[in-house]
Amino acid sequence: MAQVKLQNINKIYKNGYHAVHDFCLDIKDGEFMVLVGPSGCAKSTTLRMIAGLESITSGDLHIGDKHCNSVLPKDRGIAMVFQNYALYPHMTVRQNLAFGLETRKKSKEEIHRRVTEAAELLEITELLDRKPGQMSGGQCQRVALGRAMVRKPEVFLFDEPLSNLDAKLRVSMRMRISRLHDELKQSGKPATMIYVTHDQVEALTMGDRICVLNRGAIMQVDTPMNLYHKPVNKFVAEFIGSPTMNMLEGKLIKTESNKMAVEVDGHLFELPEAKQARAEQYNSHEVFLGLRPEHINIGEASNSCEAKITEVEEMGSESFVYLNFAGKQLICKYVNPDIALCKQSMHQIYFNMDKCHIFDRSTEENIFIPTE
Incomplete structure (x- = not known):
């Protein structure tokens, strides 16, 4: 059993800095949980507390059925993959993979079997006799992953493992890690994985669930699409x-027609019927109107208004169009290749209000998602 439970975890340093605030998170057995947030949000600090590399000021950490606040890292049933690989440069890949097992007094047959299995799964068999200095960053990261695998931990911890790789290798490695998680689950030996990143693309493509952090506090825990x-x-x-x-x-x-609308710089954007009742509870409130780039369209409609194109980024199958509307910059995803768009030209734009979000200006909470 490899459920990880963090209950009211706090981290306060000796200088008084409160890094982690009442962190509560239940990570299911076999789940791929991603901790994501901007630099300095304490996601790595939280991971290091799970690993036992940072002390916990208050709160309770359970891994499986074991209370782990004071348990040594080596006894927690975890394996960690770091950003900088942390391979022994004087050892071959085979020796790097075997080292942890040798220190645990495993038999030569057991060590050979585990190293061979990990090398085959990660496609590094041909690298077993090389040293880290003879390999690329992607190959070194696969070895680091293999070194964690051979220990057969119940919990894998990943601390921004792909940030040193180029864009193409990052895509390849995140698919490989996701595939490893799926294969372990299908084999009947699921492993819980906790993955720290600042890259929201990694988070969205890899996690079963994602925990979004800001300033040491949880903002939301949910599936990528939610x-x-x-x-x-x-x-x-x-x-x-x-x-x-x-x-x-x-x-x-x-409005005069008794409908709720958002007024932005004199422009009225009426809300759809499904959002009317909830919005009425916030009548006269100052708000933020939130729209994804794909929900801003170029063209005329009932709620269209004029905006100036200030920049166009051609991305191949689509373009990112930067617009000046009411003194604010908007970004629109534009997918119509038949109409050429020129910088500094004026166009009618309209908003898909069915997809809009309204955030109360004082609390910054989404008014359409009531808090419990």
């Missing part, structure tokens, strides 16, 4: 998704 489509607050909405969600300052008002 985070994208149902962010509970402005921080999550802007952090998850690339390009980021557009935000416009406005006010919720009731």
Whole structure:
């Protein structure tokens, strides 16, 4: 059993800095959990507390059925993969993979079997007699992953393992790690994986669930698609998704036709029927109107308004169009190749209000997702 439970975990350093605030998270047996957030949000600190490399100021950590606050790292049933590989440069790949097993007094037959299995699964068999200095970054990272695998841990911990790799290798390695998780589950030997990254693309493509952190506190824990489509607050909405969600300052008002709308710089954007009742509870509130780039369209509609194109980034199958509307910059995903767009030209744009998000200006909470 490899459930990981963090209950009211706090980390306060000797200088008084409160890095982690009442962190509560239940990670299921065999789950792939991603901790994501900007630099300095304490995601690596949290991972290091799970590993036993950082002390816990208060709260309780359970791995499986064991209370682990004071358990030594080597006795926690975990294996950690670091950003910088942490391979022994004077050893071959085979020796690096075997070293941890040798220190645990495993038999030569057991060591050979585990090293061979890991090498085959990670496709590094031909590298077994090389040393780290003779390999690429991607190959070294696979060896680091193999070194964790041979220990057969119940919990894998990954601390930004792909950040030193180029873009192509990152894609390849994240697919390999995800595939490893699936293969272990299908083999009947599931492993819980906790993965730290600042890259929200990695988070969205790898995690069963994602824990979004900011300043040492949990903002939201949910599936990748729920985070994208149902962010509970402005921080999550802007952090998850690339390009980021557009935000416009406005006010919720009731129109002469008795409909709720968002007023932005004199423009009225009426909300759809499904959002009316909830919005009415926030009548006259200052709000942020949030729209994903794919929900801003170029063309005319009932709620269209004029905006100036300031920049166009051609991405092949689509373009990112930067617009100036009411003195604010908006980003639109444009997928119509038949209409050429020129910088500094004026165009009508309209918003897909069925997909909009409204965040209360004072709390920054999404008013359409009531908090429990």
